[in-house]
Amino acid sequence: MASLNVGNLGDFLREQRRTAQLSLRQLADAAGVSNPYLSQIERGLRKPSAEILQQLAKALRISAETLYVQAGILDERDREETEVRSVILADPTINERQKQVLLQIYESFRKENGHGIASDDAPADADVATPSN
Numbered sequence: 001m002a003s004l005n006v007g008n009l010g011d012f013l014r015e016q017r018r019t020a021q022l023s024l025r026q027l028a029d030a031a032g033v034s035n036p037y038l039s040q041i042e043r044g045l046r047k048p049s050a051e052i053l054q055q056l057a058k059a060l061r062i063s064a065e066t067l068y069v070q071a072g073i074l075d076e077r078d079r080e081e082t083e084v085r086s087v088i089l090a091d092p093t094i095n096e097r098q099k100q101v102l103l104q105i106y107e108s109f110r111k112e113n114g115h116g117i118a119s120d121d122a123p124a125d126a127d128v129a130t131p132s133n
Contacts, residue, residue, distance in 0.1 A: 010044040012070045016060050017042075030059035047071075081110070 017027050028038040032055055040046040041056075048056070050064075050073060057064040065082050068074035088102050 009048075009067070009070045009072075010042040013038075013056065013060075013067075014042045016062060020060055022060075027056070027059055031055040077115075081115075 017024070020027075022030070024038055024042070025035050028035040031038070031052075033052060037046060038056075041048050041052075048071070050068065053067040053071060053073075054064040057067045063083065063086075065074055069076055084106060085103060088099055088106070091099065094102070
């Protein structure tokens, strides 16, 4: 597991909080953490757990994966894949069958490009039209 990069995480959190126009106290209350604890995280003195990062992300209305990447818990490529899957699954304009087909195509392209299969429900031998070059 990657080590936590708490200095950059703290700076990132502070910037996100300011962008959201929240005081330290407001964010602490919204995330369910103490004001001093949040202050220590922002100053790079504390290493928050993944659960705390998730609470902070929810309060800031950003993805938890973004904070996990900043903290060094999640690799950038893992975050991108998770976000792609989330966007497809959250799209209200397509039905469930279409979502599953899109995910299968996406995962077959990832497999073809050497990135493996991310979920167990992707086909082992995806018969989708792919470029032959």
